[in-house]
Amino acid sequence: MLKIKHFIQQSWLLIVASFFFGLLIAVTNAALSPRIVQNKINKRNRLVGLLLPGSKNFVLEKEIEIESIQGKKEKVEVYKAMSEADECVGWSFNAAGSGFADKIELVVAVDKDFEKLAGFDVLASNETPGFGDQIKYDYYRDQFKGAPAEELKLISSGDPKKIDAEIVTISGATVSSEAVVEIINNFLTQIKEQMQKKD
Amino acid sequence: MTDKSEVRTALYGQTLIAGLWRENPVFRLLLGMCPTLAVTAAVKPALTMGCCVIFVLVCSNIIVSLMRNLLKPHLRILMFTLTIATFVTIADLFLKAFQPEMSEVLGPYVPLIIVNCIIICRAEACASKNGLIVSVIDALGMGIGFTLTLCVLAGVREFLSTGKIFEVQFMPDAFVPWAAMGMPVGAFITLGLMLGLVNVITKREA
Numbered sequence: 567m568l569k570i571k572h573f574i575q576q577s578w579l580l581i582v583a584s585f586f587f588g589l590l591i592a593v594t595n596a597a598l599s600p601r602i603v604q605n606k607i608n609k610r611n612r613l614v615g616l617l618l619p620g621s622k623n624f625v626l627e628k629e630i631e632i633e634s635i636q637g638k639k640e641k642v643e644v645y646k647a648m649s650e651a652d653e654c655v656g657w658s659f660n661a662a663g664s665g666f667a668d669k670i671e672l673v674v675a676v677d678k679d680f681e682k683l684a685g686f687d688v689l690a691s692n693e694t695p696g697f698g699d700q701i702k703y704d705y706y707r708d709q710f711k712g713a714p715a716e717e718l719k720l721i722s723s724g725d726p727k728k729i730d731a732e733i734v735t736i737s738g739a740t741v742s743s744e745a746v747v748e749i750i751n752n753f754l755t756q757i758k759e760q761m762q763k764k765d
Numbered sequence: 766m767t768d769k770s771e772v773r774t775a776l777y778g779q780t781l782i783a784g785l786w787r788e789n790p791v792f793r794l795l796l797g798m799c800p801t802l803a804v805t806a807a808v809k810p811a812l813t814m815g816c817c818v819i820f821v822l823v824c825s826n827i828i829v830s831l832m833r834n835l836l837k838p839h840l841r842i843l844m845f846t847l848t849i850a851t852f853v854t855i856a857d858l859f860l861k862a863f864q865p866e867m868s869e870v871l872g873p874y875v876p877l878i879i880v881n882c883i884i885i886c887r888a889e890a891c892a893s894k895n896g897l898i899v900s901v902i903d904a905l906g907m908g909i910g911f912t913l914t915l916c917v918l919a920g921v922r923e924f925l926s927t928g929k930i931f932e933v934q935f936m937p938d939a940f941v942p943w944a945a946m947g948m949p950v951g952a953f954i955t956l957g958l959m960l961g962l963v964n965v966i967t968k969r970e971a
Contacts, residue, residue, distance in 0.1 A: 576837055576840065577834050577840065579832065579836070579837070579840075579844065580840060580843065580844060580847070583844065583847060583848070585846065587848070587850075587851035590851060590855065591851060591854050591855060591858075594854075594858050595858060596853045597857050597859070598859065598862040601862040601863075602858070602861045602862050602865075605861070605862065605865040606865075607906060610863065624863075629849075690874070692872070
């Protein structure tokens with residue numbers, strides 16, 4: 567009993583403050599999270615708009631359940647990109663997986679027949695500056711633009727300008743380059759299969 | 766009575782000015798070196814970081830000053846960290862909501878304000894010993910001093926590495942940018958030279 571009294575005496579301020587501060591953060595988060603989510607959507611739409619020229623609206627087409635690289639079930643939202651004339655110009659979906667330092671979140675765009683990749687962009691990553699973060703650079707990303715939408719292969723040397731299923735790795739950042747290819751492969755093959763099956 | 770209030774005003778003025786020059790957190794106390802080196806590649810992120818630090822510093826100083834008589838000595842650092850972490854999280858959420866681009870540029874350095882020594886130093890050295898008004902003025906002085914220093918550093922680096930200040934072009938197209946100034950090495954060199962300069966000036970003054 568004495569112990570409990572001592573404990574409360576010493577730490578009541580800490581306990582009260584924790585509750586109060588927790589409440590403060592919860593209120594702020596509740597007030598701001600719609601805006602933060604909207605910011606993310608806007609950014610995503612802007613990036614996809616760049617990858618799929620002519621796209622204007624993005625409509626949620628369906629949710630597809632896929633298996634992640636670690637073998638977990640995940641739900642992926644596949645968006646249909648519509649042009650001004652309301653024609654489908656392509657598809658896009660978010661893809662994520664572990665990179666070198668942290669999770670890499672990508673947005674991947676595919677043409678309307680799921681035959682060719684329109685490219686990808688990085689939504690969030692924490693790769694080493696100067697090395698791994700080169701996955702954001704054009705010379706690496708351009709290799710995916712127009713590449714066939716099938717299993718991509720990472721090669722250590724070759725011509726990055728040649729557009730095919732072979733992706734040339736970034737020297738000094740093999741793990742990050744590998745992670746991107748793996749994430750895209752995993753998501754793309756499963757989504758493609760399910761999209762074509764039901765169409 | 767007037768004497769007292771005059772003394773008090775003088776004290777407030779001194780507290781404010783101390784943070785700007787005599788006890789400038791970066792140049793004189795050498796605190797908060799991590800953001801100083803990391804986010805000063807351009808003025809805009811430096812200014813954003815400075816504003817976040819001012820916000821966190823003022824809020825945490827207010828809270829610490831208000832509860833200074835309730836603090837148990839061996840639990841005080843825990844309380845400081847808890848207070849600081851709360852306000853940093855709030856600042857981070859605000860940045861994400863209203864300045865998403867800056868939030869991305871600053872990345873992990875916003876949450877890292879939690880371990881910024883300036884804030885815990887001011888909580889320990891000032892707010893836990895002084896009243897509310899002095900604590901707030903101290904926080905403002907230190908925060909503005911920190912922000913100005915960051916902006917000067919960032920201004921020099923951005924100017925030399927891109928020819929721009931605050932994304933406005935200042936140099937003719939013929940200017941060859943010093944790319945190294947935008948990289949970590951530029952931060953160390955600029956900070957070192959500035960510290961040297963400040964030392965020379967203060968030695969002359971004394």
